[in-house]
Amino acid sequence: MTKPELIEKMAKDAKITKAQAAAALKSFTEGVKMALKKKDGKLTLVGFGTFSKVRRKARKGRNPQTGEPIKIKASNAVKFKPGKALKESI
Incomplete structure (x- = not known):
């Protein structure tokens, strides 16, 4: 949709x-x-799910084209955990 x-x-x-x-x-x-x-970064919609902010740590990765190591910066990401009603409806 x-x-x-x-x-x-x-x-x-x-x-x-x-x-x-x-x-x-x-x-x-x-x-x-x-x-x-916000600092806690969380929104809960009962029956639907919870949106939350998670912090990804800095890590090492590889350039897939060249294979050379690269540094990946720390960042924020959004996580969604479906609620019970949403899980059951699918």
Whole structure:
């Protein structure tokens, strides 16, 4: 499903315009971003799942083309753990 398809489905299900659905989706995604920017970086939607921020340590890797060793910087990543209801629905 693409973003436009999701917006169309949200609009149809909630009986609102596509513009309103797009605004709601944008608000949701911005809210997730803001929650993950915080120090603890966690957002839980009961029955759906949990988005959390994890810190990846710096590590060594290899350039696949040349095989030469490279340093990979430490970074933040987003992890999603599905909730019980979501797991059971799939």
